[in-house]
Amino acid sequence: MRKPGSVFAVAAVAAALSACGQSQSGQDASNSQAAASAASGTSAATQPAMGEAEKKALLASYAAPYNQADLANGEAKFGLCRSCHTITPGGANMTGPNLHGVFGQKAASKPNYNYSDAIKQANITWDAQHLDQWLADPKGYLPGTKMTFAGLKDANDRRDLIGYLMVETGFKP
Numbered sequence: 001m002r003k004p005g006s007v008f009a010v011a012a013v014a015a016a017l018s019a020c021g022q023s024q025s026g027q028d029a030s031n032s033q034a035a036a037s038a039a040s041g042t043s044a045a046t047q048p049a050m051g052e053a054e055k056k057a058l059l060a061s062y063a064a065p066y067n068q069a070d071l072a073n074g075e076a077k078f079g080l081c082r083s084c085h086t087i088t089p090g091g092a093n094m095t096g097p098n099l100h101g102v103f104g105q106k107a108a109s110k111p112n113y114n115y116s117d118a119i120k121q122a123n124i125t126w127d128a129q130h131l132d133q134w135l136a137d138p139k140g141y142l143p144g145t146k147m148t149f150a151g152l153k154d155a156n157d158r159r160d161l162i163g164y165l166m167v168e169t170g171f172k173p
């Protein structure tokens, strides 16, 4: 427990040095926030999960038709990918590579993943349009790929899944 007098002295010294009184109190506030979330058992130590409102706002910022995506259906369709892919930041490569940050990234650029020659030579930068074609028919789009996924034929399901992937991988337009 600090005595009120010593807090005042610290603030006064900090202010005298270069007006750091503000950041001193800001730090105290974030420390107590961290303590509060640790106490409530959340994993805020790594990265706070996005809330529903934040996800909706992010989705609304995307170009059509992705701003119309049904995230619940997208999440359900991601069930088709989950056995081979993680989407969390730094998630493991499994049969397929981790997909975090895939939007705006060149195909076959995750380190420590052994891609097929077909995708390494494809010279694609992933965006919603390329993903839409890829997910409709991976082997038709990139003959020789080792992604053994039959394809998602319904265009609305692809829109929903891509919208979901954009939000979950933190894509900012």
Ligand code: HEC
Pocket (backbone or CB within 6 Å): 077, 078, 080, 081, 082, 083, 084, 085, 095, 096, 097, 099, 102, 106, 107, 108, 109, 110, 114, 115, 116, 117, 118, 119, 126, 131, 135, 144, 145, 146, 147, 148, 149, 152
């Ligand atoms: C049976 C396993 C499997 C399933 C199911 C699967 N994938 Fe893949 N995926 C792979 C493999 C393997 C690769 C690497 C392809 C290569 O090297 O040719 C890959 C590659 C990818 C890539 C390219 C990543 C990069 O770094 O360039 C994307 C994007 C992708 N998958 C998305 C999906 C989505 C979305 C789904 C669900 C609709 C899905 N995949 C389903 C195995 C799978």
